[in-house]
Amino acid sequence: MSVKLTLRDKEFIVKPGMTLRDSLSKIDVLPEAVLATRQGEMITEDEILQDGDEIKLIAVISGGYEDDKTEAVLLGINGDEM
């Protein structure tokens, strides 16, 4: 009796009968940071996960361009201050 959730190369097993939101909480994944699909269909956080479900979590947060996306892009020039 289990539900499998995958996020990139990680796998998590939770008990069935919980909502997606509670399952994400169990594995310490923020609901705002992922989308969830079951058999290719997006599901909402109130969905109750059933035994045998395989849920693919898709990370939605990107970054790393801290200079590009946070600061100097706001000025948008050649950044002598950097």
Next chain:
Amino acid sequence: MKCNQCGGKAVVQMRQHKLALCAKDFLQWLPDQVERFIKKYKMFTHSDRVLAAVSGGKDSLSLWDILWRLGYSVDGLYIGLGIDGGIGYSDESRRLTEKFANERGLRLVVVSVPDVYGEAIPDMAHRTRRGKTKPCAVCGLTKRHIMNRIACEGGYDVLVTGHNLDDEAAALFGNTLNWATGHLVRQWPVLEARPPALARKAKPLCRIYEREMAAYAMLRGIEYIYDECPYAEGSKSIYYKELLNRMEADRPGAKLSFYVSFLQAKENGLFAPHADPNAESLHACTTCGQPTSAPGECAFCRMTLKVK
């Protein structure tokens, strides 16, 4: 959960809006929202020529798709950074961007940094002081330079980027932690053009959550580069986004409120213009002619000339 519009099965829940939508209604709702903010912040009109900076990621490709569907005249600009990271990052992002443009018959301008400037971003970063620890600063400087150059040379009325609300809230958070008044003064959905040759810029997704953009890309069937840039790990922007998302989980709408309240406070005169140390007139770089905050050569030319 039911769609608030048609009563069908909802696939996207947006707790900050107390709204859940099915795929069909979400794909209609999101572009409508983007258009609403384009008009609200007077970003551009249907008579303007728009250049969209596209990276192959979910935000920029979805933005291009939305603007195209809304009927705007919009070309794409892809900048090849020469980043491999063991996953062929730049090659794959270029392939996906070209595929996207070809499928829609859209014009894409491609600038390859290694071809034009003789070095890939990681090499450039390795050689320079500003990129010694992480190439993001060099990457940002290079992209800004090229984006502005292509926008000006191509005679575009506005350059748009795929910055979403999470990007804007994270930037605001970081700039507030540091009381970076210059950056706070300039943070706005639109940046007007300035002489000499500083292109007008706009961020049509600035009020759209990052999660909604990912949902749009997925539901629209847009193939985007899912792998994170190999240099993104441990970045401040991701850290700030995680902190904000922890608040969002407890208090839906926290991110939106943080950003929108800031915009409203600015409209009410929170910041004096002279808080921006770069408010003075810009100078033309003696080598490339692009704007720079100090007389002489711009930082980009100083960096790339060392290659030659």
